Amino acid sequence: RKEVEQDPGPFNVPEGATVAFNCTYSNSASQSFFWYRQDCRKEPKLLMSVYSSGNEDGRFTAQLNRASQYISLLIRDSKLSDSATYLCVVNQGGKLIFGQGTELSVKP
Amino acid sequence: NAGVTQTPKFQVLKTGQSMTLQCAQDMNHNSMYWYRQDPGMGLRLIYYSASEGTTDKGEVPNGYNVSRLNKREFSLRLESAAPSQTSVYFCASSDRGGQGANQPQHFGDGTRLSIL
Numbered sequence: 001r002k003e004v005e006q007d008p009g010p011f012n013v014p015e016g017a018t019v020a021f022n023c024t025y026s027n028s029a030s031q032s033f034f035w036y037r038q039d040c041r042k043e044p045k046l047l048m049s050v051y052s053s054g055n056e057d058g059r060f061t062a063q064l065n066r067a068s069q070y071i072s073l074l075i076r077d078s079k080l081s082d083s084a085t086y087l088c089v090v091n092q093g094g095k096l097i098f099g100q101g102t103e104l105s106v107k108p
Numbered sequence: 109n110a111g112v113t114q115t116p117k118f119q120v121l122k123t124g125q126s127m128t129l130q131c132a133q134d135m136n137h138n139s140m141y142w143y144r145q146d147p148g149m150g151l152r153l154i155y156y157s158a159s160e161g162t163t164d165k166g167e168v169p170n171g172y173n174v175s176r177l178n179k180r181e182f183s184l185r186l187e188s189a190a191p192s193q194t195s196v197y198f199c200a201s202s203d204r205g206g207q208g209a210n211q212p213q214h215f216g217d218g219t220r221l222s223i224l
Contacts, residue, residue, distance in 0.1 A: 034212055043198055043215035044151070087150070094139070094158060095166065096213060100150040 003027060003097045006088050010103035017078045021102050023071040023088030032091040033064055035073045037084045038101065044087055047073075078106045110134050114199050114216035121189045121223045129184040129219050131199030139202045140182035141166075141213065142174060144195040151198065157182055189223045196220050 006023045013019050025033075033050040048055065050062040050071055061074040071088055083106045088099040115130045133140065138159045143151040143166075153166030157176040171193060173185045182201075186193060200213040 041196075041218075043217045045215070046212040049212065095153055095156060096141075097153075098143075098151040100148065 002099075003092070004088055004090050004099040006086075006099040006102050008102070009085075010105055012105045012107060013078055014107055015078055015080060017106075018074065018076050019078055019104060020075075021073045021086050021088070021104075023073075023099055025069050025071070025088075025090045025097075027090070027092050028066075028069060030069075030090045030092050030097075033071050034089040034091075034096075035060075035062055035071075036087040036089055036098075038087055039084045044098075047086070075104075078104075080106050080108065082106050112199055112201055112214050112216035114197075114219050116219060117217070118220045119222070121186075121221065123190060123223060125189050125223075126185065126187050127189065128186075129197055129199075129221075130181070131183065131216060132181045133199075133201040133214070134180065135201060135203075135214065136179070137201035137203050137214075138179070139211075140176065141200040141202075142172075142182070142184045143198045143200065144168065144193075145198060145218075146195050154184065154197075191223050194221060194223045 035047040036044040037047045038044040050064045054063045059076045063072045085101040085103045087101045090097045112133045141156040142154040145151045152168050155174040157163045160179045175183045197219045199216040202211040202213045
């Protein structure tokens with residue numbers, strides 16, 4: 001079993017749609033959690049940290065369920081510029097473990 | 109504001125050649141990391157350095173060596189390149205690693221390495 005698993009992609013959605021990405025992790029001792037965004041052939045960039053209480057940043061909402069070892073990312077009102085690969089990332093003992101990523105394509 | 113700088117950006121090697129990938133950060137971060145990214149595999153940690161003077165193996169260290177030259181610089185060396193090491197290599201840094209770390213990482217823009 002992979003340490004961090006994400007929904008298989010790609011997700012193809014129209015502009016304005018709401019899309020949700022799911023992620024599970026296997027190590028219950030994981031300490032912190034992030035969503036990164038990676039554009040084609042570019043470096044990953046931090047999108048947002050994920051807190052136990054859930055957190056929101058504009059159109060993006062991240063949730064963490066430690067009991068189920070589950071992380072989610074919700075994007076509302078999708079924009080063309082949201083097209084990218086979204087990486088679920090888990091911190092285990094100071095090392096970041098990356099999921100394979102879920103590709104999102106937002107169409108006009 | 110450079111952040112994390114990697115050199116070179118592109119490189120083609122022949123099997124058996126050696127080379128060193130350079131990485132430098134100007135954010136005064138303690139921890140630095142080397143990853144490789146292959147299609148369908150996500151990013152995999154090769155080596156990391158939690159602080160100046162320390163290095164540790166990651167998930168896929170075989171065939172690589174690293175040097176934490178000083179707080180700013182962390183290099184990755186391929187002693188005898190193999191086609192299986194064809195990949196995109198990313199260097200990253202963060203303010204603090206180790207147990208209890210909760211700091212995101214900042215990435216360089218990658219080195220695309222092809223080994224023939």
